[in-house]
Amino acid sequence: xxxxxxxxxxxxxxxxxxxxxxxxxxxxxxxxxxxxxxxxxxxxxxxxxxxxxxxxxxxxxxxxxxxxxxxxxxxxxxxxxxxxxxxxxxxxxxxxxxxxxxxxxxxxxxxxxxxxxxxxxxxxxxxxxxxxxxxxxxxxxxxxxxxxxxxxxxxxxxxxxxxxxxxxxxxxxxxxxxxxxxxx
Numbered sequence: 001x002x003x004x005x006x007x008x009x010x011x012x013x014x015x016x017x018x019x020x021x022x023x024x025x026x027x028x029x030x031x032x033x034x035x036x037x038x039x040x041x042x043x044x045x046x047x048x049x050x051x052x053x054x055x056x057x058x059x060x061x062x063x064x065x066x067x068x069x070x071x072x073x074x075x076x077x078x079x080x081x082x083x084x085x086x087x088x089x090x091x092x093x094x095x096x097x098x099x100x101x102x103x104x105x106x107x108x109x110x111x112x113x114x115x116x117x118x119x120x121x122x123x124x125x126x127x128x129x130x131x132x133x134x135x136x137x138x139x140x141x142x143x144x145x146x147x148x149x150x151x152x153x154x155x156x157x158x159x160x161x162x163x164x165x166x167x168x169x170x171x172x173x174x175x176x177x178x179x180x181x182x183x184x
Contacts, residue, residue: 046163050156053136057127060095060102067091067104075101075130076159078113085110085159087128099131108135110159119145121157134158140169148174 071092076085089103108121108128122144123137135157142151143164154167 042161046156046158046161046165049132049134049158050136050165053127053129053134053156054138054154056098056100056129057102057136057138060093060100060127063095064093064102067093067102073101075108075128076133078111080113082113082115083111085133099129101128101130102126103128106137108157108159119143119159121155123155126155132158133160148172 069091070089072086072088073092074083074086076083078084086109087101087103088107088109090105092101092103092106094101102125103123104125106121106123106126106128108126109117110119112118120143121135121137121141123135123141124139126135126137126141128135137155137157138153140151140153141155141157142149143155143157145162145164150164150166150170150172152166152168152170156165156167157163
């Protein structure tokens with residue numbers, strides 16, 4: 001019985017890995033040479049931004065004075081003035097000279113123009129750059145975007161680029177994925 005379960009499990013994991021590999025290969029080959037260069041260039045820029053924010057996080061920790069308690073603040077607005085992005089945190093420290101916001105027990109919410117939540121980032125601790133609309137969470141964090149959740153440790157996110165990078169322990173959960181034609 002155990003061997004049968006293990007074989008089924010192995011086949012399921014192999015099928016899932018094959019699905020993701022095919023999805024990735026299809027996406028890469030769909031790009032022409034210029035598109036691929038542009039994507040790789042943008043990825044390099046975002047990786048540097050993640051490195052910058054990782055250093056900024058450490059600097060923020062070194063300069064914490066008296067964080068405010070239980071704060072919700074808008075970060076960005078839609079053209080009509082409604083909130084586009086907000087930060088809610090149990091503790092928060094603003095650094096106006098750099099545009100950085102450090103927080104503990106943080107939820108960053110991104111809203112559509114009609115006020116519905118499109119995406120949320122939850123982290124035990126993170127720093128958000130209000131100018132670049134990006135952030136860094138050194139510990140565990142999760143991002144939920146239109147039915148898909150990605151979580152892990154050492155997470156960089158960019159609201160502007162709709163980009164998330166996870167350095168360790170990545171996990172993806174999607175309610176939209178359909179595995180048609182995959183036999184387990």
